[in-house]
Amino acid sequence: MNFVPKIDRRAFVVGTAAAGAGFSLGMSLPIGRAYAQGTPELNAWVVVRPDDTVVVRIARSEMGQGALTGLCQLVAEELQCDWAKVTWEYVDPSASLARKRIWGNMNSTGSNAIRQSHEYVRQGGAAARQMLVQAAANEWKVAASECTAANSVITHAASGRKTTYGQVALAATKIEPPDPKSVVLKDPKNWQLIGKPIKRLDTADKVTGRQKYSTDTQMSGLLNAAIKACPVRGGKVVSFDAAKVSGMKGVKNVVKVGDTAVAVVADTWWHAKKALDALPVVWDEGPGAKASSASIAAFLKEGLEAETPFVGNQAGDINAALAGAAKKVEAVYAYPYQNHACMEPLNATARYTAEKCEVWTSTQNAEAVLAATVEASGLPFNACAVSVVTAGGGFGRRARTDYVTQAVLIAKQMPGTPVKLLWSREEDMTQGTYHPITQCKLTASLDANNNMTGLRIRISGQSILAGIAPERLVKGRDPATFQGLNPGGEEGRLGYEIPNILIDHAMRNPHIMPGFWRGVNNNQNAIYLECFIDEVAHAAGQDPLAFRRKMMAKHPKHLAVLNAAAERAGYDKPLPKGVFRGIAQHMGYGSYVAAVAEVSVASDGLITLHRIVGATDCGYVVNPAQVERQISGSFVYGLSAIFYGSCTVKDGRIEQTNFHDYNSMRLAAMPKVETVLVPSGGFWGGVGEPTIFVAAPAVLNAIFAATGKRIRSFPLKDQGFRTA
Amino acid sequence: MISLTINGQSHNVDVEPDTPLLWAIRENVGLTGTKYGCGVAQCGSCTVHVDGVAMRSCAVPASAAIGKRITTIEGLAENGVLHKVQKAWVDHEVPQCGYCQSGMIMAVAALLKDKPKPTDADINSAITNICRCGTFQQVREAIHAAASA
Numbered sequence: 001m002n003f004v005p006k007i008d009r010r011a012f013v014v015g016t017a018a019a020g021a022g023f024s025l026g027m028s029l030p031i032g033r034a035y036a037q038g039t040p041e042l043n044a045w046v047v048v049r050p051d052d053t054v055v056v057r058i059a060r061s062e063m064g065q066g067a068l069t070g071l072c073q074l075v076a077e078e079l080q081c082d083w084a085k086v087t088w089e090y091v092d093p094s095a096s097l098a099r100k101r102i103w104g105n106m107n108s109t110g111s112n113a114i115r116q117s118h119e120y121v122r123q124g125g126a127a128a129r130q131m132l133v134q135a136a137a138n139e140w141k142v143a144a145s146e147c148t149a150a151n152s153v154i155t156h157a158a159s160g161r162k163t164t165y166g167q168v169a170l171a172a173t174k175i176e177p178p179d180p181k182s183v184v185l186k187d188p189k190n191w192q193l194i195g196k197p198i199k200r201l202d203t204a205d206k207v208t209g210r211q212k213y214s215t216d217t218q219m220s221g222l223l224n225a226a227i228k229a230c231p232v233r234g235g236k237v238v239s240f241d242a243a244k245v246s247g248m249k250g251v252k253n254v255v256k257v258g259d260t261a262v263a264v265v266a267d268t269w270w271h272a273k274k275a276l277d278a279l280p281v282v283w284d285e286g287p288g289a290k291a292s293s294a295s296i297a298a299f300l301k302e303g304l305e306a307e308t309p310f311v312g313n314q315a316g317d318i319n320a321a322l323a324g325a326a327k328k329v330e331a332v333y334a335y336p337y338q339n340h341a342c343m344e345p346l347n348a349t350a351r352y353t354a355e356k357c358e359v360w361t362s363t364q365n366a367e368a369v370l371a372a373t374v375e376a377s378g379l380p381f382n383a384c385a386v387s388v389v390t391a392g393g394g395f396g397r398r399a400r401t402d403y404v405t406q407a408v409l410i411a412k413q414m415p416g417t418p419v420k421l422l423w424s425r426e427e428d429m430t431q432g433t434y435h436p437i438t439q440c441k442l443t444a445s446l447d448a449n450n451n452m453t454g455l456r457i458r459i460s461g462q463s464i465l466a467g468i469a470p471e472r473l474v475k476g477r478d479p480a481t482f483q484g485l486n487p488g489g490e491e492g493r494l495g496y497e498i499p500n501i502l503i504d505h506a507m508r509n510p511h512i513m514p515g516f517w518r519g520v521n522n523n524q525n526a527i528y529l530e531c532f533i534d535e536v537a538h539a540a541g542q543d544p545l546a547f548r549r550k551m552m553a554k555h556p557k558h559l560a561v562l563n564a565a566a567e568r569a570g571y572d573k574p575l576p577k578g579v580f581r582g583i584a585q586h587m588g589y590g591s592y593v594a595a596v597a598e599v600s601v602a603s604d605g606l607i608t609l610h611r612i613v614g615a616t617d618c619g620y621v622v623n624p625a626q627v628e629r630q631i632s633g634s635f636v637y638g639l640s641a642i643f644y645g646s647c648t649v650k651d652g653r654i655e656q657t658n659f660h661d662y663n664s665m666r667l668a669a670m671p672k673v674e675t676v677l678v679p680s681g682g683f684w685g686g687v688g689e690p691t692i693f694v695a696a697p698a699v700l701n702a703i704f705a706a707t708g709k710r711i712r713s714f715p716l717k718d719q720g721f722r723t724a
Numbered sequence: 725m726i727s728l729t730i731n732g733q734s735h736n737v738d739v740e741p742d743t744p745l746l747w748a749i750r751e752n753v754g755l756t757g758t759k760y761g762c763g764v765a766q767c768g769s770c771t772v773h774v775d776g777v778a779m780r781s782c783a784v785p786a787s788a789a790i791g792k793r794i795t796t797i798e799g800l801a802e803n804g805v806l807h808k809v810q811k812a813w814v815d816h817e818v819p820q821c822g823y824c825q826s827g828m829i830m831a832v833a834a835l836l837k838d839k840p841k842p843t844d845a846d847i848n849s850a851i852t853n854i855c856r857c858g859t860f861q862q863v864r865e866a867i868h869a870a871a872s873a
Binding site: 063064065066199200202203204206207208209210211212213215216218224249268269270341342343344345390391392393394395422424425426625629632633634635636637640658659660664665666667668670672673724 | 739740743744747751752754755756757758759760761762763764766767769796797798800801806810813814817818819820821822823824825826829847848849851852853854855856857858859860861862863864
């Protein structure tokens with residue numbers, strides 16, 4: 001039953017691309033300057049048009065998180081241009097490849113869009129400014145050092161001359177670009193755009209219906225495809241009876257898609273879906289069909305006690321600490337599979353000919369889309385083109401490219417015809433790459449003075465990397481499993497000083513496909529740790545906040561954020577009768593987060609969230625308005641997951657098919673989130689995910705405070721709780 | 725062939741009568757602002773007005789809209805002037821990914837027609853659209869702003 005990872009070729013292509021070593025495939029395309037609508041670029045990041053418009057190139061994905069606006073702020077800060085003149089364009093990954101990956105990593109996962117590109121995009125802005133100033137200086141025959149630039153205007157104070165970026169843009173493109181290493185970036189204290197709550201650049205079209213998402217792709221001759229893959233992962237198509245549906249209205253084709261799926265292509269998607277629903281398909285469901293939630297739970301439970309070589313954090317002598325404990329606390333938690341459920345179901349449009357394959361899609365990883373297009377089309381890289389379209393949510397699901405592969409495989413069977421493949425919500429729910437399933441056994445030792453002397457954590461369960469990128473396992477071990485529990489590092493560092501620690505992982509991989517799900521392994525690790533620390537605090541007879549603080553002296557950033565949340569919440573003040581408080585902190589993706597939740601629980605299980613405080617230290621804040629939105633939205637996403645998010649398995653397939661049985665929190669359940677931004681500077685942390693880590697444990701600890709009941713398996717709807 | 729009046733314009737649409745109004749609007753008329761999110765009237769991304777009433781168009785047969793006034797997000801602004809809900813949405817920067825927002829805005833516009841000054845409780849019971857980005861806080865603020873505009 002343990003799923004054995006196999007390394008496939010595409011995984012290698014994508015993996016090596018991500019590592020920056022790939023794509024050295026003898027490309028013979030010219031490496032020159034690209035053009036934005038006829039205007040030469042100043043460098044890869046900046047085009048200035050004669051009318052003063054500034055076009056910023058966006059290599060990362062905009063899926064709602066606001067990275068597009070933040071990245072433009074970073075470039076414009078150094079360019080010192082008029083913000084009102086800023087617009088943007090997405091980068092084509094094949095163009096990047098042809099220019100030796102000049103736009104760098106195009107992946108947008110792990111809250112990385114800004115934190116992993118801030119330096120080179122700012123250098124792009126600064127270099128462009130230098131070239132523009134130099135061009136003006138050349139025209140005036142003065143030294144560039146005598147000229148200043150601000151708000152898209154260049155001034156030579158000594159002579160009183162002025163010009164605009166647009167007027168010297170063309171001349172500037174002919175100047176040798178400065179070495180990026182020689183470019184001096186602004187001191188943060190001089191920032192004028194970074195750190196300001198500037199309005200998003202992409203709001204207007206989202207309120208009028210004009211915003212085009214990938215699912216809105218329209219073009220001449222476009223046909224529409226609906227698809228059904230084998231409901232059990234690992235299964236295959238045996239046969240299908242196309243004749244039964246080929247006469248239905250609008251149907252153009254019924255095709256097999258790889259070994260695992262069938263698709264109907266029709267004039268409209270509605271026709272395609274109706275025919276697909278009527279299409280008889282025989283599946284070979286494979287060995288996974290025997291699995292159920294119960295069998296998977298038993299499989300993981302065995303891993304709680306088994307031998308394992310995969311250690312994530314070790315200090316002192318945990319066995320001695322536990323043996324010598326004055327008091328021991330032990331608990332077992334479990335976390336379910338969850339679907340991303342992006343509002344825009346997965347989709348991609350592809351047009352294939354023997355010479356060229358074009359793809360239009362929304363994605364979190366445009367280079368992986370290109371790699372998938374190459375693989376599925378069988379054409380070389382320079383015959384493939386990917387147009388990135390704004391995404392209706394991503395949450396990690398759009399880091400995968402299964403839907404792109406399918407679209408290309410369908411289009412390949414209808415050369416010359418553009419085909420838009422759209423997954424139904426049911427397909428989206430049942431063919432996910434799910435938040436991995438794990439169980440966790442935690443044991444703590446307390447000494448006679450109720451100090452926590454030891455922490456033993458055994459995680460048993462699924463590795464994401466083993467499922468989607470086995471080439472990234474390290475000697476068979478999945479380092480990402482330990483997010484938030486690591487002894488060091490920016491991706492998730494334990495915030496408590498405990499003398500004896502052993503945290504390890506028994507990898508147990510059921511056949512269900514795992515994936516990166518907003519927050520990833522931090523989510524369940526933060527629940528395990530932060531709820532368990534709460535349990536230990538109660539066993540020690542201490543206040544949960546005070547108990548945490550004692551162990552955080554050597555983790556000042558973790559502690560400062562926890563304190564900031566507690567202070568805003570008025571932690572020391574009494575609450576109204578019937579209202580109870582919970583607290584949690586965690587660190588991941590470079591940022592420190594904490595939350596306080598105030599809840600009441602009615603006798604019928606109705607949970608009312610009265611108040612939520614979320615604190616974040618992400619180092620530098622690029623756009624506080626967007627950070628606040630990411631924080632408040634993260635509570636909705638994280639709390640939806642803990643209240644309602646569970647994908648269960650029966651006969652090898654996921655049982656939930658739509659929002660009626662995979663619910664999402666509505667407006668009525670959410671109080672205003674009070675955000676506390678405490679940026680301490682000097683580093684760049686992510687903001688799209690971290691708050692999710694603390695959303696659930698803060699609420700769970702508040703539920704314990706209210707009920708005395710410790711919930712250790714999820715979602716809460718299965719434990720008799722609900723929201724408004 | 726059925727006739728649908730959408731945003732004041734009459735369209736002859738070649739669909740079977742049971743085709744959901746959503747797909748007639750998106751695929752046959754070509755107005756893509758109205759979104760498919762679930763197909764089972766759960767999420768509200770497909771909300772349009774039918775004779776001024778907010779309806780989840782994925783669950784309305786196109787034939788049921790014959791002879792009625794259909795308004796989609798593209799028809800909410802009048803003479804190029806944004807509806808007060810759209811304006812509040814811009815002012816409060818409500819959309820994140822924005823995919824659900826066409827339906828959210830249409831639901832709110834219908835609410836304000838019925839209840840020009842909705843209470844939080846009115847909002848809670850009327851606005852049940854799913855937003856996975858979780859913009860609810862801005863939605864609530866913008867509704868109150870639009871109501872007092």
